[in-house]
Amino acid sequence: MRSNRGAGPVSIGDELLMKRDTTIRIFSLFIALAVVVPAVQAALTVDAGGDRTVLAGEPVTILAACNDTDIFDAMNLSACVNWSTGRTEAEIVQDDEQNGTVRATHTYLAAGTYTVTVEVANNATGAVACDTLNVTVGPQTAEVKVAPKVLNQKSNGVMTVFISIADWLGFTGADSANTTVSDPSEFAIGNATPEKVNFCAKDGGTLILKYRRQDLDLAAGDGNLTVTGGAVTENGSVPVVGTGSVSVINPGNGNAAKFGSDDGHARAAMVKEKVKNQKEFREEQQKSNGKAKGQAP
Structure with a gap:
């Protein structure tokens, strides 16, 4: 019979039993860890x-x-x-x-x-x-030209905007067969809409929009006018925007009584500019109408 372990020295057999118990405990711990820790999921x-x-x-x-x-x-x-x-x-x-x-x-x-x-x-x-x-x-971009190029802030005349629609009438994903101009009167400059709209078939199409200058609320020193509108495609209406350069001046209203003795040169310059503007306007109209001759509008 084995002697009492607590009463005397530990025998060789007892040491072997203790080592085996320790090994079993460590192995059991490894199994428990393998069960608890999940596998790493593929990223x-x-x-x-x-x-x-x-x-x-x-x-x-x-x-x-x-x-x-x-x-x-x-x-x-x-x-x-x-x-x-x-x-x-x-x-x-x-x-x-x-x-x-x-x-x-x-x-x-x-x-x-x-x-x-x-x-x-x-x-x-x-x-x-x-x-x-x-x-x-x-937005889709359109080429815009303005005539006259110099505007008197206090004038009450008409400003004409020429919009070339050839560039965006056939943009990617659409062509002239399934893209049309929405109501041209919706092409606005700020809050102003054109009083008159014409269409010229030159070079794929040009819109001729006439705005009353007093509706444009122009300020002296303005250099560009932004024209916004839209086009209708097979997918729906898309925005169109164009910018035209213009010089806005404020030399007075042209009445002789408003000019002093030192303003003769300013008045003469304004008259000269007016003649130049009229010439540019006529040239622009001739370009727009010349090639349209004999074409269906």
Whole structure:
């Protein structure tokens, strides 16, 4: 029989039993840790790319790179894009064993800056990855010419604006067959709208808009006039903007009584400028009407 362990020295057999118990405890701890600590899940990432700038009515295409540290299985992945104006499903194309490309296209009709979010989900593991970029949308641009180029702030005459629509009548994604000018009277300069609107078929089309100068609220020193309007495409109406250079002066109203003895040169300069403006106006009209001869309006 074994002697009492507490009453005497520990025997060799007792030491072996103690070491075996310790080994069993450590092994049990390893098993417990293996059960408690979960396996590391494969990482899924997506890169939406850099910010974009487009014009209203032009399609913007997102090509987002996605990566999975696990074997890339396009069958288990799904993607969508939130364009800020709506949400659409996106196509995923596998590039190699770990990488793929998310592709989606959208068209904005209104100018502004939009936050776009690309989301990719692994339906097998439940992993989800997101990334964002900004898309800045500007209005379509139109070439604008103003006649006369020098305006007297106190005059009550008519200013004519020539808008070439050829540049934006056939912008990307549309052509002259499915893009038309919205109501030309909506082309405004500030709060002023034209009193008269004509159309010339020269070089793809020119709008001739006549504004009353007193409606324009011009200030001496102004150098540019911004004309805003719109075009109707197959997708909807898009904004159009053009800028024309003009010099606004304030030499007086032209009455002799208003001029002193020292103002003779100023009055003569104003008369000379008026003649020059009339000449430029006639030349601009001749250019607009000359090539339109024999063409359908």
